[in-house]
Amino acid sequence: MDVTPETSGAGGRATVGEQRAASITLEGVRKRYPDGTEAVRGLSLEVGAGELVVLIGPSGSGKSTVLRMINRMIEPTGGRTLLGDEDVTRVDPVRLRRRIGYVIQNVGLFPHQTVRANVATVPKLLGWPRDQIRSRVDELLELIGLDPGTFGGRYPHELSGGQRQRVGVARALAADPVVLLMDEPFSAVDPVARTRLQEEFLRLQAEVRKTIVLVTHDLDEAVRLGDRIAVLSEGGHLEQYDPPAALLGTPATPFVREFVGADRGIRRLVVTPLRREALEPVPTDAAPDAPAVPLDGSAYDALAALLTSAAERVLVTDEGRPVGSLDRRRLFDLARPQ
Numbered sequence: 001m002d003v004t005p006e007t008s009g010a011g012g013r014a015t016v017g018e019q020r021a022a023s024i025t026l027e028g029v030r031k032r033y034p035d036g037t038e039a040v041r042g043l044s045l046e047v048g049a050g051e052l053v054v055l056i057g058p059s060g061s062g063k064s065t066v067l068r069m070i071n072r073m074i075e076p077t078g079g080r081t082l083l084g085d086e087d088v089t090r091v092d093p094v095r096l097r098r099r100i101g102y103v104i105q106n107v108g109l110f111p112h113q114t115v116r117a118n119v120a121t122v123p124k125l126l127g128w129p130r131d132q133i134r135s136r137v138d139e140l141l142e143l144i145g146l147d148p149g150t151f152g153g154r155y156p157h158e159l160s161g162g163q164r165q166r167v168g169v170a171r172a173l174a175a176d177p178v179v180l181l182m183d184e185p186f187s188a189v190d191p192v193a194r195t196r197l198q199e200e201f202l203r204l205q206a207e208v209r210k211t212i213v214l215v216t217h218d219l220d221e222a223v224r225l226g227d228r229i230a231v232l233s234e235g236g237h238l239e240q241y242d243p244p245a246a247l248l249g250t251p252a253t254p255f256v257r258e259f260v261g262a263d264r265g266i267r268r269l270v271v272t273p274l275r276r277e278a279l280e281p282v283p284t285d286a287a288p289d290a291p292a293v294p295l296d297g298s299a300y301d302a303l304a305a306l307l308t309s310a311a312e313r314v315l316v317t318d319e320g321r322p323v324g325s326l327d328r329r330r331l332f333d334l335a336r337p338q
């Protein structure tokens, strides 16, 4: 596919997510630092266009190195990286980075520039016309839930940590990149704000559908956000690459089993949907105050509803109307690895 910088540039684009997302293919990618450290010994991984993949693993396993090799902030010492079908190890790294969004912990906003100027950074570098930049910045601020009139003129120190982080995401999306790389993007904010940011971020991703690679230390974050999770061990070795439910349900190696921990069963409930076909009928004698969960909730929600009531059975509702029910046994069957 065509991912030349010009496609994201001055061609009159101002619509979020208009440019197609590109797949990422790592083929035997390696990094040996000058001091001899073999940070990544040959990693092959494919990320589908529009997919959100999380890299997780212990400290020093090479996650950040892998991420930064994708936009060549770190030059690989072997292997190939493709964006779509284009080998990025052969293109100019500066131009490459302008079409790959990059978000880090603590954001790295320019402190002496307003929110508006920060978000406009890459479109300016790409030479977009002023009015196009302006409408693009407004559009992005609205998309991340910050009113442009209120927040556009503020400086980073006049924002909360969570707001700064959102501006960082807006800045990374400004030139409609084909790929977004995120290194511990939410770890600097407190747990409550972090959960909210993660939810907002998922809504944003549902809208823009970028190809995203996100590094985290936090397994709950990985499970919540990832379409797939890649677990790395030392040397960037790929232990398992699976959707969250499969990773938690069937760890592929002893390393992964230990890494996901003894409470993986509980974590798995969070990503287990309440499938309509697995429900039992609504009991005819259901009490009006029987515990209920929506059909688009999770097995975790259903268990929580059971545990906080004296009832033996939880109703499952669709648009407020009961469409089925689950008792404990049925719920555990639903959550058991297939």
Ligand SMILES: Nc1ncnc2c1ncn2[C@@H]1O[C@H](COP(=O)(O)OP(=O)(O)OP(=O)(O)O)[C@@H](O)[C@H]1O
Binding pocket: 033, 034, 035, 037, 038, 039, 057, 058, 059, 060, 061, 062, 063, 064, 065, 066, 217
């Ligand atoms: N510039 C460098 N020179 C030499 N070794 C390095 C350099 N940068 C990283 N390393 C080493 O490469 C390995 C992988 O580091 P990397 O930062 O990619 O790991 P990580 O999984 O992201 O770790 P963390 O979770 O702690 O951020 C580590 O052993 C690290 O010490």
